[in-house]
Structure formats: C-alpha cells, structure tokens
Amino acid sequence: MTHGPSRRALFASTAAGAGAVLLPAAPARARPATRPGTEPAAGCVRYRADYHFTVPDQWKNDPQRPVWIDGEYHCYYLYNADYLDGVEGTAWRLATSTDLVSFTDRGIAVPKDTTVNGDVWSGSAVVDTDGTAGFGAGAVVAVVTMSPGGGTDHQEQFLYYSTDGGRTFTHHGTDPVLPNPGVPDFRDPKVIRDDDRDRWVMALAERNKIGFYHSSDLGSWTYAGGFVKDGIGVLECPDLFRITADDGTARWVLGASADGTGSGQPNTYAYWTGSFDGGAFTADSADPQWLDHGWDWYAAVTFEKRHADGTPDPAGRYALGWLNNWAYAHTTPTIDSDGFNGTDSIVREITLKKSPSGGYYLASRPVAALDGYVSRTLRLGDLTVDGTRLLDHTGVSYELSTEITWSRLTGAGVQVRRSPDGGRHIDAGVWGDYAFLNRRGTVNPDTRGTRQESRTPFDASEGRVRLRILVDRTSVEMFVDDGRYVHSAEVFPYLVDNRLALFTVGGPAVFRNTVIREFAVPRQGVPR
Numbered sequence: 001m002t003h004g005p006s007r008r009a010l011f012a013s014t015a016a017g018a019g020a021v022l023l024p025a026a027p028a029r030a031r032p033a034t035r036p037g038t039e040p041a042a043g044c045v046r047y048r049a050d051y052h053f054t055v056p057d058q059w060k061n062d063p064q065r066p067v068w069i070d071g072e073y074h075c076y077y078l079y080n081a082d083y084l085d086g087v088e089g090t091a092w093r094l095a096t097s098t099d100l101v102s103f104t105d106r107g108i109a110v111p112k113d114t115t116v117n118g119d120v121w122s123g124s125a126v127v128d129t130d131g132t133a134g135f136g137a138g139a140v141v142a143v144v145t146m147s148p149g150g151g152t153d154h155q156e157q158f159l160y161y162s163t164d165g166g167r168t169f170t171h172h173g174t175d176p177v178l179p180n181p182g183v184p185d186f187r188d189p190k191v192i193r194d195d196d197r198d199r200w201v202m203a204l205a206e207r208n209k210i211g212f213y214h215s216s217d218l219g220s221w222t223y224a225g226g227f228v229k230d231g232i233g234v235l236e237c238p239d240l241f242r243i244t245a246d247d248g249t250a251r252w253v254l255g256a257s258a259d260g261t262g263s264g265q266p267n268t269y270a271y272w273t274g275s276f277d278g279g280a281f282t283a284d285s286a287d288p289q290w291l292d293h294g295w296d297w298y299a300a301v302t303f304e305k306r307h308a309d310g311t312p313d314p315a316g317r318y319a320l321g322w323l324n325n326w327a328y329a330h331t332t333p334t335i336d337s338d339g340f341n342g343t344d345s346i347v348r349e350i351t352l353k354k355s356p357s358g359g360y361y362l363a364s365r366p367v368a369a370l371d372g373y374v375s376r377t378l379r380l381g382d383l384t385v386d387g388t389r390l391l392d393h394t395g396v397s398y399e400l401s402t403e404i405t406w407s408r409l410t411g412a413g414v415q416v417r418r419s420p421d422g423g424r425h426i427d428a429g430v431w432g433d434y435a436f437l438n439r440r441g442t443v444n445p446d447t448r449g450t451r452q453e454s455r456t457p458f459d460a461s462e463g464r465v466r467l468r469i470l471v472d473r474t475s476v477e478m479f480v481d482d483g484r485y486v487h488s489a490e491v492f493p494y495l496v497d498n499r500l501a502l503f504t505v506g507g508p509a510v511f512r513n514t515v516i517r518e519f520a521v522p523r524q525g526v527p528r
Contacts, residue, residue: 047337049472050397051519053344056526059083060342062122062299072096074166089119099369100347105525110169121145122188133218140166145187155186178221203238210238224279233259244315245352252276268292269300273360294488295451297321321345328445364483375520386508394498401468402514410506418499428478435480437487456485
C-alpha cells in the first residue's frame with residue numbers, strides 16, 4: 001500500500017518536532033544527528049512499546065502478509081532507513097517469529113532502489129512449493145508494487161524471488177509482470193494459491209475496485225473479474241481467503257483497508273463474507289463489516305494459522321495491523337525518545353462465527369502465545385463499583401480483563417493511563433446502546449479532534465459486557481465480548497499517567513473476575 005502525492009509529501013517532512021512537544025520529561029529537541037538514531041536522545045524517557053512489535057529504527061508502515069517458512073513466520077514490512085534524514089522510499093525489512101509475540105530482526109530482505117523502478121511498496125510473498133515460477137521448488141516469490149519513473153501515479157507489479165528461504169530477494173528484471181492498464185491506482189497485490197483450479201490468484205487494489213487475476217507461473221497474469229465498492233474511499237491492501245466457520249460452513253472473505261469516515265464508518269479493515277469462483281466474488285451483503293472499529297488499525301493483513309506440525313488451521317487465521325493513521329502518520333513521541341516511528345498491533349487470532357441473525361462475522365482475540373510471556377498476574381476478583389473506584393495498580397503497559405454486570409445503568413468501564421490528579425485518562429467501556437474507546441482526555445495524535453471516540457453497537461438489556469483491554473506505552477486495544485468488536489487507538493499519555501480506575505454512571509455494577517496481567521517480551525535486534 002502507498003498513498004500518492006500525499007505519501008511523498010509526508011515522507012519528505014518528518015514530524016520530529018511535532019513528536020517532541022508531546023514528551024513530558026524533556027524539552028523539544030532537534031532530530032538526532034546520527035543515523036540510524038536508535039538510542040534515545042539524552043534526557044528523554046522511553047516510549048517504545050513493551051510487548052507490541054516496533055521497528056528497530058527509523059520508519060515502518062504496512063506489514064506484509066507473514067509467510068510460514070521452515071517453522072518460522074517471516075514477517076515483512078515496509079521500512080525506510082532514511083526517514084530521519086527526510087528521504088522518501090521503502091524497502092522490505094524482515095523479522096521472524098515462532099509464536100508471533102517475540103520477534104527477531106533479520107534486516108533488509110527486499111532492498112529499495114536496486115533497479116531503475118525505484119523503491120518497493122506493498123505486495124505479498126508466497127512459497128512456490130512446486131517451482132511454478134522457474135526459480136526452483138520451494139523458492140519464495142514476492143509480487144510487489146513499484147512506480148517506474150519516480151512518480152506515484154503510475155503503479156505496476158514486479159517480481160522478486162528468494163532461494164535462501166525468504167531472507168534475501170533478487171529482482172526478476174525491470175519489466176512488470178502486470179503492467180498498468182492506464183489507471184492511477186493499481187497496487188498492493190495479494191497472491192494466494194487457488195488449489196481448486198490449480199493456479200495462482202491475485203487480488204489487486206484499483207481505486208474503488210478489487211481486481212482479480214490468475215496465473216500459472218506468477219509471471220504472466222490474466223484479468224478475471226472485479227469487486228466494486230463505492231463510498232469508503234480508495235480501497236487499499238486487499239485480502240482474500242477461505243475460512244471454515246464455527247457451524248462448519250466454509251466461506252470466502254474479501255477484505256481491504258479503507259476510509260469510511262465520510263459516512264460515519266471506521267478507517268481500518270473492511271471485509272465482506274461471501275463466495276468466490278476464481279474470478280468473481282459474490283458478497284453476502286453489499287455493506288462491509290469492519291475488523292477493527294478504532295482509528296489506528298490500517299494496512300492490515302491476515303495470514304494462515306499453523307498447527308504445531310506446520311499444517312494450516314482451516315478454521316482460524318491471524319491478523320496484524322499498522323497502529324497508525326495517514327491523517328497523522330508522523331506525529332509520535334518515539335521519534336525523539338527512541339529514534340523510530342512504527343508500531344504494529346498485537347497479532348490477533350480470528351475466527352468466523354455465525355451470528356443469531358444468520359450472517360457471519362469475524363471475531364478477534366489476542367494471540368494465545370501472549371499467555372506465555374506473563375510476568376505478573378493480579379487477580380482482583382469481583383469488585384463492586386458505584387461511581388469511580390481507583391485501583392492500587394500502577395503501570396503503563398498491561399492487560400486488564402473483566403466482566404461488568406448490572407441491573408440498571410447508564411454507563412460503565414475503565415479509565416486507563418489515568419493521571420495522578422485524575423484529570424487525564426483514556427476511557428473504555430459501554431454507554432447506553434454503544435461500546436466505546438475515548439482518547440480525548442489524554443495526549444494523542446488527533447490534533448483536529450475529529451477522531452477521538454470510536455463506537456460499536458451494544459445491547460444494554462443484556463446487563464453484562466466482557467472487556468479485554470491491552471494497554472502499552474503508545475496504544476490501547478479493546479476487545480468487546482470475546483472479540484465481536486475491537487477498538488484500536490494510538491495514545492501518547494505522559495508516562496507519569498499510570499493509574500487505573502473503574503467507573504459507573506447511573507447505578508452500581510460488579511466488575512467480575514477482574515484480572516491484570518503484565519508481560520515481559522524479549523526483542524532480538526531491537527533496542528530496549
């Protein structure tokens with residue numbers, strides 16, 4: 001994924017100064033003079049996330065769909081080694097993981113500017129088990145978007161390949177494997193294996209359409225059809241996969257990153273359930289559902305969930321998103337405090353569930369392997385709250401889970417990253433007929449004030465709600481009722497804002513089985 005002229009303008013004007021004014025423990029500072037700038041500037045506190053994936057230095061944006069190779073997930077992402085110097089352009093950097101919680105940095109996999117076509121944008125890598133592309137059985141082949149000529153409005157698809165297990169890639173010439181037919185938006189190829197038809201299938205973002213192409217060798221592509229959706233902006237980073245629902249039905253899911261704020265919808269990952277015949281996707285409903293309802297879960301990818309023996313799980317997938325938004329992509333205190341800009345969401349397990357109304361939806365939960373990194377657990381049991389109840393716990397990164405029950409209530413929830421005087425906090429919970437995550441009460445990147453509270457439907461007559469909230473140094477992710485809805489938001493609270501409170505409005509409630517967990521996650525190749 002890439003944005004046209006706006007992306008270039010953004011990369012050319014870093015917001016180190018804007019990030020610095022958010023730091024509570026140090027005055028605004030000049031940009032680090034040395035590259036890569038991975039060490040914090042003198043006198044600065046640390047804002048690097050404790051248990052979320054972060055780029056070692058400089059800049060990251062779109063995660064690329066991770067690929068399972070030799071017992072490890074290979075997690076590629078767009079990386080700009082020249083970000084702090086104000087130079088644009090991205091490469092693919094690689095981190096590997098066996099459990100999707102702890103990652104090892106492996107450096108650059110697909111370099112930028114190695115051909116006349118310039119830097120590499122989003123795409124996807126596949127393991128070519130049968131050697132259909134001619135690079136040998138088991139070669140890793142990546143199809144990526146590039147913009148020949150150095151502009152942004154002429155996008156074509158190019159091929160890179162790896163014969164060392166996906167660690168390093170070589171370009172396959174300078175000619176596109178899928179030329180541009182004369183449209184301004186033609187990017188972000190997502191390639192999957194269509195076993196039913198013994199061929200490769202590509203989903204491609206084409207402004208208000210996702211185009212479908214097929215190929216026998218990954219190098220020659222034929223147009224097969226398209227799915228058109230207006231009203232949610234330019235479609236980006238498409239996704240296509242088949243998954244088995246909890247009722248045993250296999251369904252196809254088509255997804256895309258999109259901006260639905262103009263019609264009161266999220267600016268994250270839209271998806272449709274339906275059927276796919278190799279050339280046409282038929283949606284169950286014209287209106288999309290959203291895999292995240294917050295402001296900061298963009299360019300998301302889903303990928304195969306593997307069993308211990310390496311076989312894929314047909315009833316589960318993983319999902320990963322960039323914890324940022326192009327509306328304020330360069331506003332973060334981590335630039336000055338830690339010399340980087342780029343954090344991802346926690347990896348999530350997603351499943352397809354049948355709803356009582358008869359349709360299907362994707363439910364999310366944090367990856368199960370996170371349980372293996374718990375360093376401290378506080379079991380607070382059942383807590384009765386009528387008004388505001390300040391807890392003894394202090395911290396800037398943790399997970400809180402609870403089930404709130406009541407008989408009559410206007411609203412209830414938690415205040416995380418609360419200041420010592422109670423004046424600053426992030427609120428998460430339910431109010432009337434909606435669940436919400438509100439960051440208005442703390443420092444956050446939305447200077448225009450239009451993206452402060454996210455909402456999802458909620459039936460208050462149920463008299464209960466389950467909340468699981470992941471808090472880290474610059475983010476909050478709230479999972480409502482076993483992941484039926486998720487809200488993700490960037491936040492930049494002062495690090496002294498480490499209190500935690502429960503609240504109710506309009507009556508008492510019991511916060512049942514309230515548990516706080518803290519995590520210790522090692523990061524190889526990333527400064528701590």
